[in-house]
Amino acid sequence: MISLKRNTKYELTPAKGLRSRNIYNPSSKADFKISRGKFFDFLTCQRCFYLDRVKGVVSPSLPGWSLNAATDELLKKEFDICREKRQPHRLFPQYDLEHIIPFDHPDLNKWRDSLRAGLMSRHRDTNIILTGGVDDIWINTNTEEIIVVDYKSQANRRPVEVWSYLSSVYHQGYKVQLDFYAYLLKKMKFKVAKTGYFLVCNGNKEANGFYGNMKFSETLIPYDTSTDWIEKEVDKMYDLMNSTYLPKHNTSCENCAYAARRAEFENL
Ligand code: SF4
Numbered sequence: 001m002i003s004l005k006r007n008t009k010y011e012l013t014p015a016k017g018l019r020s021r022n023i024y025n026p027s028s029k030a031d032f033k034i035s036r037g038k039f040f041d042f043l044t045c046q047r048c049f050y051l052d053r054v055k056g057v058v059s060p061s062l063p064g065w066s067l068n069a070a071t072d073e074l075l076k077k078e079f080d081i082c083r084e085k086r087q088p089h090r091l092f093p094q095y096d097l098e099h100i101i102p103f104d105h106p107d108l109n110k111w112r113d114s115l116r117a118g119l120m121s122r123h124r125d126t127n128i129i130l131t132g133g134v135d136d137i138w139i140n141t142n143t144e145e146i147i148v149v150d151y152k153s154q155a156n157r158r159p160v161e162v163w164s165y166l167s168s169v170y171h172q173g174y175k176v177q178l179d180f181y182a183y184l185l186k187k188m189k190f191k192v193a194k195t196g197y198f199l200v201c202n203g204n205k206e207a208n209g210f211y212g213n214m215k216f217s218e219t220l221i222p223y224d225t226s227t228d229w230i231e232k233e234v235d236k237m238y239d240l241m242n243s244t245y246l247p248k249h250n251t252s253c254e255n256c257a258y259a260a261r262r263a264e265f266e267n268l
Contacts, residue, residue, distance in 0.1 A: 155203035
């Protein structure tokens, strides 16, 4: 994909490929935030993570997912109404989840704001603050455990089913996402339910036409979160950030393969 750099006035501007701010400095004691997305980058390719966070190398920007963001926003409005009324969402009875309601907390809007705040927890006694913007949190009124939730939008011909959804290679990162939110909330001293949920909105591509509308099916996918593995990985991430070691690249990465091939031709 060709991505052109623009300034805040949307004018084309030279792309330098380097950031001057928000770069980790091992000798600084100042707090440094690592988001759930950057943690997932670490799990995917340590080399890219290191170049980005420690060396300030900027990867090409991606377009926003405005349709997905729109469904998220509408769902938030709908769940906020249930939150205010302390009532289960209209989907819950078909899943026997009448005992679950959206969780109300004065910081909820901060926790949902992945750009400026999010859930936050310090890693051990380091200056690393782990953050993650959660879509929603519900509460089991029987056990008082809170439940992590992520809304997902897609348009897939296949029906949304628990096993196939959770075993898809493309959804492994989603599971890390819920694990990470559950981990942060536990660190924030909340009692967190093992089972979180994906609310999957699937656009129907089989309709006879668009006519200004797209119908979505809505499916709740329960997922048993696992948080035990996270601290060890964050330890490794922290060690890497404080080292001078540049890890190997991920051999399956198309971006690196593209850059290598291009360099071959440019050096002819
Ligand atoms: S393999 Fe290369 S381009 Fe791909 S994520 Fe790693 S460092 Fe980045």
